[in-house]
Amino acid sequence: MANVSIQNRRLPSIHQPLLYDDHRMSKDRQKFLIICVFDFAFATLLWLLSTVTKGDDWPGIFIREINIFEPHFLSISLFDIVIVCFLRMTVLLICFAWLRLNHWLPVAITTTITTLYVIVKVLFFFKKDNGSLPQYLTILAAFINAWVELWLLPFRVLAQERRNDEGSIESPPTDITVIRGIHTTDDEFRSALELSSDEEEHHPRLLSTNQMYLKLTDSMRSECLQASLAVETKAREILADAPNWKLLCSSPEIRYNDRLNSYYLKKEYFCSVKGLFDASWKDNVVWNSQVKNAFILNTIDNCTELVRIISEPAMNGYIASREFIDVRRVTFDKERDTYFCTYASIGPSISQKVPVIDGLVRGHNDVCLVKISPSDNGSIFEFIMNTDVKGRIPKMAIRTTTKSFLCGYVESLQKFITQNPAKYV
Numbered sequence: 001m002a003n004v005s006i007q008n009r010r011l012p013s014i015h016q017p018l019l020y021d022d023h024r025m026s027k028d029r030q031k032f033l034i035i036c037v038f039d040f041a042f043a044t045l046l047w048l049l050s051t052v053t054k055g056d057d058w059p060g061i062f063i064r065e066i067n068i069f070e071p072h073f074l075s076i077s078l079f080d081i082v083i084v085c086f087l088r089m090t091v092l093l094i095c096f097a098w099l100r101l102n103h104w105l106p107v108a109i110t111t112t113i114t115t116l117y118v119i120v121k122v123l124f125f126f127k128k129d130n131g132s133l134p135q136y137l138t139i140l141a142a143f144i145n146a147w148v149e150l151w152l153l154p155f156r157v158l159a160q161e162r163r164n165d166e167g168s169i170e171s172p173p174t175d176i177t178v179i180r181g182i183h184t185t186d187d188e189f190r191s192a193l194e195l196s197s198d199e200e201e202h203h204p205r206l207l208s209t210n211q212m213y214l215k216l217t218d219s220m221r222s223e224c225l226q227a228s229l230a231v232e233t234k235a236r237e238i239l240a241d242a243p244n245w246k247l248l249c250s251s252p253e254i255r256y257n258d259r260l261n262s263y264y265l266k267k268e269y270f271c272s273v274k275g276l277f278d279a280s281w282k283d284n285v286v287w288n289s290q291v292k293n294a295f296i297l298n299t300i301d302n303c304t305e306l307v308r309i310i311s312e313p314a315m316n317g318y319i320a321s322r323e324f325i326d327v328r329r330v331t332f333d334k335e336r337d338t339y340f341c342t343y344a345s346i347g348p349s350i351s352q353k354v355p356v357i358d359g360l361v362r363g364h365n366d367v368c369l370v371k372i373s374p375s376d377n378g379s380i381f382e383f384i385m386n387t388d389v390k391g392r393i394p395k396m397a398i399r400t401t402t403k404s405f406l407c408g409y410v411e412s413l414q415k416f417i418t419q420n421p422a423k424y425v
Contacts, residue, residue: 027358028157029096035152036092039145043085046141047078050134074124078138084117085142092149102161104154114146163355214297214306220350221300228304228329231344235369238262238384248403252410256399262366262386263402267410270378271417275424277339277372279417280381281330287416290314290405292321297354304329306346308354311363314401322363324387325351341370364388381410 051065052058064070065077074080088110095106118139125135216224242264245255255264269276279287285294295308309324328343345351345365356362366386373380385402417424 025097025100026157026161028160032149032152032157033093033097035145036089036149039141039149040082040085040089042145043138043142044082046134046138047082050078050132050138053132053134074121075127076125076130078125078135081118081121081138081142084114085145088114088146096153102158104150104158107150107153111146111150114142118143214354216298216306216350221298223350224298224300224306224327224346225304227344227346228300228327228342231327231367232329232331232340232342234367235342235384236340238367239369239371239382242382242384249407252407254403254406260366260386261388262384263406265381265383265385265406265410267381268375268378269381269414269417271425273337273339273372273374273379275417276379276381277341279420279424280372280413281339281341281370283416287412288409289412290409297325300327303331306350307343310357310360314405321360323357323360324363324365325354326365336373338371338373341372343368381413383409 047065051062054061065079067073067077068079068083070076091110092107095101122139125139238260242255242257245257245262245264248254248256248263253264253266256262257264271279285291290312292310292312294310297306297308299305305328307326307328309326311322311324313319313321325346326343327346328341330339330341332339343365344367345363351362364387366388367384368386369382369384371380371382373382383406385406
């Protein structure tokens with residue numbers, strides 16, 4: 001994602017219909033083209049059904065059906081409907097697959113021509129001898145599919161593509177623009193806000209990740225801040241009740257609350273509070289195998305950031321990659337030497353400004369938190385997770401997978417800390 005060049009992208013326009021010469025076809029456009037092919041295949045199937053049900057000598061009937069030079073062809077055959085569907089499919093594939101046109105005019109023309117021809121066909125074809133169900137369905141399918149295509153293209157396909165383009169074009173600072181590439185050194189893994197050395201000792205850095213920039217108005221920044229504060233307040237209430245949840249595992253301690261659909265994880269690590277915070281939160285993307293990539297979209301204040309997280313596929317690919325647009329907040333209680341980190345998905349007024357990447361599903365995080373506090377032997381790591389992956393997946397499968405994920409999560413974190421003792425212990 002960070003390597004995608006967007007410098008030559010232009011906004012779609014009726015005056016510039018050929019826009020998609022270098023980048024991948026959108027998933028919405030691919031679905032539309034599949035529907036176009038299905039339209040022709042469906043019409044052909046219905047025509048064959050109407051042909052073979054006309055009599056026992058269906059080979060002879062088939063020859064008469066495709067004889068376009070027959071004087072009464074229009075009144076005895078439905079093969080012309082198949083021809084119309086084939087021509088419409090061909091025109092749409094050329095316009096929207098090969099030429100990559102970005103205007104609805106071609107599909108409007110094909111729909112209009114199809115509609116007029118179907119009306120004429122009905123007047124000439126249907127009579128006392130022609131009125132079987134497959135014949136009716138052939139006519140209706142051609143008519144309905146043409147209008148479905150006209151509805152899909154401008155209101156679904158092109159509208160979504162325009163939103164994606166407007167969100168990824170490099171232009172004045174009202175749009176999303178990539179302002180930094182992928183970081184490769186440890187020194188570059190920093191929050192978008194540079195802190196002084198004195199502040200860094202007791203002020204939490206947020207997320208080590210790649211940098212992006214999303215222009216936010218003052219009202220949007222205020223919305224992000226208020227949302228993060230509300231999440232923090234709710235997280236403290238949830239954490240206080242977590243010891244009463246249903247116990248799923250004792251080592252590590254994992255609990256579940258069905259009403260909140262939340263999981264609670266508690267584990268002791270033999271390292272400092274600061275080291276555990278750096279490893280588990282700031283450098284999470286380094287060792288967490290379920291995080292594919294992470295981007296800072298905007299820094300709200302010293303404690304709050306708007307981020308985009310992309311997850312790896314789960315359940316052997318049954319759950320595809322998800323992306324989350326979250327607001328994250330970190331507070332540090334110096335007296336108690338405790339970090340309290342919260343995150344949750346931001347509302348649609350802001351998240352919809354970030355276009356969904358092709359092939360990803362926009363997931364949703366409810367109130368999630370990480371609390372790191374001192375213990376007699378090291379530090380206590382507490383984690384509450386409430387994630388909706390937005391898919392038709394059985395709840396029991398999600399619960400089993402999440403329990404396994406949390407067990408693997410603490411093991412991976414322990415291994416990462418052990419492998420880097422000088423930095424984290």
